[in-house]
Amino acid sequence: MKHSYLTATAIAALGLFGQLSAHAQEAGAEKARHLDVVTVTTQKQQQALIDVPINVSVADQALIDLLAADDFEDLGNFVPGLQVQAQSLNAPSYSLRGVVSDGGTPRVAMFQNGVAIGNVSFATNLAIYDMERVEIVKGPQATLFGQGALVGGVNFIQNRASLSGNSGAASIEGGDYSFVRAESHYNYVINDTLALRVAGQLKNMDGYVPNTANSPDLMGQDTLALRTALHWEPSPQLRADLFINYQDDDSTGTQFTSGYFEVNGKVDPYGATAMNVNDDQVRGKLGNDRELFYVTANVEYDLNDDWSLTSLTDYRNLFSNEAWDSDGAAFNLLQFYQGRQANTFSQELRLNYDAGGKLSAFFGGNYFTVNGKDELRFSTDEAYAQSLFAPNLAGAAGLTVGQVQGALTLAGVPGGANFGSFDDPLQYSALAALLQGALVPLYDEHLEQQISTNDRDTYDLFGDVTYQLTDRIELTGGLRYTKEDLAASSVGYVLKSNPYLGGLNGVTLAPTLLLSSETLNNKASASEETDGAFTWRLNAAYRVSDNVNTWVAYGRGRRPEVLSASGATYNVIDAETLDNVEAGVFARLWEDRVQMTSSIYYGEYKDFQTTRFDPINGVFITENSGNATQYGFEFDGQALITDNVRLLGTYAYTHSEYDDEDDNGNPLQFAGNSFRISPEHSFSLAADITIPAGERGDFSIVPSYVWKDHHYFEDDNGYNYAADGNGGFVRVREAYPDGTFVEEEQDAYGIANLRIGFDSADDQWGVYFLGENLFDEEYLIDVGNTGGAFGLHTIIRGKPQMLKAGAYIKF
Numbered sequence: 001m002k003h004s005y006l007t008a009t010a011i012a013a014l015g016l017f018g019q020l021s022a023h024a025q026e027a028g029a030e031k032a033r034h035l036d037v038v039t040v041t042t043q044k045q046q047q048a049l050i051d052v053p054i055n056v057s058v059a060d061q062a063l064i065d066l067l068a069a070d071d072f073e074d075l076g077n078f079v080p081g082l083q084v085q086a087q088s089l090n091a092p093s094y095s096l097r098g099v100v101s102d103g104g105t106p107r108v109a110m111f112q113n114g115v116a117i118g119n120v121s122f123a124t125n126l127a128i129y130d131m132e133r134v135e136i137v138k139g140p141q142a143t144l145f146g147q148g149a150l151v152g153g154v155n156f157i158q159n160r161a162s163l164s165g166n167s168g169a170a171s172i173e174g175g176d177y178s179f180v181r182a183e184s185h186y187n188y189v190i191n192d193t194l195a196l197r198v199a200g201q202l203k204n205m206d207g208y209v210p211n212t213a214n215s216p217d218l219m220g221q222d223t224l225a226l227r228t229a230l231h232w233e234p235s236p237q238l239r240a241d242l243f244i245n246y247q248d249d250d251s252t253g254t255q256f257t258s259g260y261f262e263v264n265g266k267v268d269p270y271g272a273t274a275m276n277v278n279d280d281q282v283r284g285k286l287g288n289d290r291e292l293f294y295v296t297a298n299v300e301y302d303l304n305d306d307w308s309l310t311s312l313t314d315y316r317n318l319f320s321n322e323a324w325d326s327d328g329a330a331f332n333l334l335q336f337y338q339g340r341q342a343n344t345f346s347q348e349l350r351l352n353y354d355a356g357g358k359l360s361a362f363f364g365g366n367y368f369t370v371n372g373k374d375e376l377r378f379s380t381d382e383a384y385a386q387s388l389f390a391p392n393l394a395g396a397a398g399l400t401v402g403q404v405q406g407a408l409t410l411a412g413v414p415g416g417a418n419f420g421s422f423d424d425p426l427q428y429s430a431l432a433a434l435l436q437g438a439l440v441p442l443y444d445e446h447l448e449q450q451i452s453t454n455d456r457d458t459y460d461l462f463g464d465v466t467y468q469l470t471d472r473i474e475l476t477g478g479l480r481y482t483k484e485d486l487a488a489s490s491v492g493y494v495l496k497s498n499p500y501l502g503g504l505n506g507v508t509l510a511p512t513l514l515l516s517s518e519t520l521n522n523k524a525s526a527s528e529e530t531d532g533a534f535t536w537r538l539n540a541a542y543r544v545s546d547n548v549n550t551w552v553a554y555g556r557g558r559r560p561e562v563l564s565a566s567g568a569t570y571n572v573i574d575a576e577t578l579d580n581v582e583a584g585v586f587a588r589l590w591e592d593r594v595q596m597t598s599s600i601y602y603g604e605y606k607d608f609q610t611t612r613f614d615p616i617n618g619v620f621i622t623e624n625s626g627n628a629t630q631y632g633f634e635f636d637g638q639a640l641i642t643d644n645v646r647l648l649g650t651y652a653y654t655h656s657e658y659d660d661e662d663d664n665g666n667p668l669q670f671a672g673n674s675f676r677i678s679p680e681h682s683f684s685l686a687a688d689i690t691i692p693a694g695e696r697g698d699f700s701i702v703p704s705y706v707w708k709d710h711h712y713f714e715d716d717n718g719y720n721y722a723a724d725g726n727g728g729f730v731r732v733r734e735a736y737p738d739g740t741f742v743e744e745e746q747d748a749y750g751i752a753n754l755r756i757g758f759d760s761a762d763d764q765w766g767v768y769f770l771g772e773n774l775f776d777e778e779y780l781i782d783v784g785n786t787g788g789a790f791g792l793h794t795i796i797r798g799k800p801q802m803l804k805a806g807a808y809i810k811f
Contacts, residue, residue, distance in 0.1 A: 490525075601631060781798050
């Protein structure tokens with residue numbers, strides 16, 4: 001429920017702000033401001049951003065706070081070419097340069113403190129707090145980021161403990177939908193060689209999507225995140241950092257509003273939904289409870305003045321339980337539960353060489369393993385399932401639904417005319433009545449279970465060399481060799497079935513409704529030792545001046561092979577590759593008052609992998625959908641217009657679509673389709689305005705605006721496809737059961753935000769007000785989802801207007 005007092009408080013603050021800003025202008029007190037030199041570790045060494053010959057976007061904690069981007073979805077709005085769809089804890093999607101990473105091995109490598117997180121489930125929705133910075137690297141960067149850096153990488157770098165002194169801070173924020181976020185950290189110097197840093201975040205919010213069924217309002221979240229960091233520096237040659245992170249999440253569920261079933265007399269993705277949970281979904285409510293625990297150790301030792309050795313060790317553990325309602329209706333039709341457990345371990349050893357001359361380099365090896373086990377449960381009421389599959393059941397007999405209704409009525413089946421109805425579904429098995437002449441009641445607690453495992457061991461060797469050819473020209477070459485061992489298994493069980501049919505269901509008269517009969521009580525497994533493969537990068541930088549660096553790059557990115565299940569058979573899907581060429585510039589101009597990064601790129605994909613849900617086998621499968629092409633332009637800049645006014649802006653033009661034919665000239669199914677979650681144009685603007693208030697401190701006002709072009713939510717662009725008999729495909733618009741076309745896309749939209757704050761003169765405390773989605777723009781973040789595989793597409797809305805207020809103190 002929204003808190004109206006925040007609106008009144010914000011209005012009062014604006015009035016006070018106007019009076020004090022006028023006073024500040026009279027006083028004429030100004031604080032000089034400069035664009036800081038940004039330091040990154042993208043190339044596995046500390047460098048000024050201008051010295052890095054690749055496209056990198058960087059945000060530190062100060063910028064994250066300024067833009068109120070306290071989660072990765074919000075931060076992604078201010079990174080050119082990046083789109084983040086954080087619809088749930090375990091099923092986020094993010095698109096970099098139009099290419100989505102949303103299942104299996106990532107296309108966008110996700111790292112934390114230099115360590116591969118593993119897969120998408122470990123990545124987005126990690127709590128962002130007490131950060132040193134976030135680095136987003138564009139283009140294939142296999143040498144720098146293994147583990148799926150097909151099109152780029154993201155590295156969340158947390159603040160380490162410091163020997164520089166004792167200090168701390170705490171903040172509290174509250175707002176609409178009972179939102180509360182509290183954060184704190186403290187750095188303590190134990191002695192001359194050892195320091196401790198502790199930090200934490202508590203974040204709670206009620207759901208902003210009203211739910212009329214038997215589970216709380218949706219899109220709510222409860223997060224507790226804790227971190228301990230140790231820094232040990234017994235000598236100038238040896239430095240060690242340890243990070244211990246724990247995160248506990250409990251969500252109220254992702255909104256899956258039906259695009260077909262009405263709630264309160266209408267279909268409205270921005271209104272109430274009706275999503276239910278049953279006892280067979282394990283949890284007492286929809287949503288996800290998840291625990292993450294991870295330990296990272298980074299040890300650096302200077303062997304001599306020229307060589308240093310780095311050891312990076314990491315262990316991660318995930319437990320997750322999630323229940324969701326895929327049909328978006330208040331009855332039991334497509335009810336799912338997934339229990340997940342996964343572990344990762346990573347060990348990297350790296351030698352860095354830098355003698356201060358023209359040559360610098362690093363060489364190393366990495367071992368990474370991930371082991372995952374999933375339990376998937378599907379439960380349904382057979383009466384509603386029969387209505388869903390009615391067209392298929394009738395079509396298999398060469399009949400229409402209406403003809404089956406007539407036959408059932410003629411056979412004297414009570415409610416036979418309701419075959420195919422969701423309002424009052426037929427309560428008896430249509431197949432049993434027509435084929436066996438038996439009147440068999442349908443069962444309301446059909447339950448199936450699938451247990452699957454997925455294991456991956458990755459071995460990497462890599463090297464990267466940079467040579468300064470002249471005072472202005474620098475060449476870089478990198479090579480990575482990767483070999484992987486894959487293993488997977490699955491087995492299915494029917495836990496509850498129709499008691500009148502002796503182990504069969506009443507809808508299809510088969511043992512299972514959704515899971516493959518081939519794996520029923522029969523464990524299927526497969527393993528594969530893939531051939532090793534090379535990826536690389538070649539960069540050439542030309543230093544125009546001390547403040548302008550230009551570069552060109554060519555890189556090969558690779559998404560590794562996948563074991564994809566089809567019944568009891570596993571197929572090895574070929575690795576996906578990207579060859580990318582790019583040219584860019586980084587500049588600091590007008591006495592360091594303007595800074596910008598910009599690049600143009602062109603890339604070609606081979607064996608592009610597409611992931612979809614297979615309703616026949618009840619699993620997500622990966623397929624090879626052919627070749628694709630992408631090209632675009634990106635800009636990221638900021639400028640000090642005056643000492644007290646800083647402007648920030650980003651723009652991305654992204655063209656990513658499937659080719660018409662594969663390498664052999666065969667037509668592609670998705671020929672000419674745009675990639676999902678890939679707006680062609682997108683931009684963000686923000687102004688950081690400081691108004692001095694003399695000895696009191698400074699007022700600040702930060703308006704921002706994010707705009708995204710029209711885009712699709714699925715690679716099929718809203719069509720079903722069938723072979724035309726001539727090697728091509730026929731496209732048919734996707735439709736709901738009543739024939740209404742599915743609108744699987746989002747028109748262009750813009751979101752305005754506003755932050756107003758006051759910071760004390762000694763920078764020790766401050767207060768602020770936030771307006772997020774200030775004008776309550778209505779937009780969607782997804783259409784389709786699991787229900788879409790059954791013709792019952794569901795819809796997820798974007799965040800509504802939220803008003804918040806907060807305060808912080810430093811000590």
